[in-house]
Amino acid sequence: MHTVPAQSEAPTRTTLDVAAMAARGRAFVVREGSRSWYAKKAVPGRSSIRALGGSLLARLTLGEWAPLAPLRLGGQDQIAYEAERLRALRAAGEAVPEVVCLESGYLVLAESGQPLGHALRRAGFERSAELLTWAARDLARFHARGLWHGGAQVRNHLLADGGKTLMRIDFEEPLDQLMPLPARQAVDLYLLVYSATALKGLPETDLHRLGSRMVCAYLEAHAPDERMLGYLHRGQRVLGALEAGIGWLARAVSKDARRLFTTRAVLAEVLERAGDAPGAISDGQGRCDR
Secondary structure (H helix, E strand, O other): OOOOOOOOOOHHHHHHHHHHHHHHEEEEEEEEEEEEEEEOOOOOOHHHHHHHHHHHHHHHHHOOOOOHHOOOHHHHHHHHHHHHHHHHHOOOOOOOOOEEEEOOOEEEOOOOEEEHHOEEEEEEHHHHHHHHHHHHHHHHHHHHHHOOOOOOOOOHEEEHHHEEEEEEEEOOHHHHHOOOHHHHHHHHHHHHHHHHHOOOOOOHHHHHHHHHHHHHHHHOOOOOOOHHHHHHHHHHHHHHHHHHHHHHHHHHOOOOHHHHHHHHHHHHHHHHHHHHOOOOEOOEEEEEEE
């Protein structure tokens, strides 16, 4: 369990509006005097076409038909949904930012730490492995409590308390309205490993080793149930068929495709070596032993 100091005072509406106009994206830092906050502005949800694409992707990779309405969530409803999740997780003792205020068009959070990605820049393989296996173990702990993130990418983690606490951010995706808990947790693990394959300065072989260590660390800390494993295996089969069909072309023209296939290979390899065994442990070289 974690505790995060409260920050009750909120920025003025004028300060929020000015900061939002200067921001490049929907999330931005707000400063007023010596104080600072992290804010999100409400934006329209996905188009019907993008929502349909998301629903078809969920059906293909997870076997779940995702309803379109939650996929189109946006505007004030989306930031209100995120505020509700943050408050619930914080009340449960999880390390997430405090909701300072929710008002028309904005969600304001206490500024809580430095992005994990900053610590990974030019960190080298061993330091990256240390930080990312920590993230994987903590995701396992989080899942063991029956929780899920929905945005478990590396970019949605902060280092707080001088680097002693790993904090999660970005809870805007209503996956609880789209799919069962084991599917949500499978998506979390996939997103965490996939996002790690974007690290710069490491060859693909090292990214594969790094992903293997992460999955092993997850399995060491938490035994996924059969339903979560089923979702992972289905996704691997689908991506494996895709790679067998057009992988030669996709790898040549798309860095994202290379990352996708690396993630698939990592999950397939580590789960096979672990024998899908709950409580599998890592030997530090990307192999899991009982």
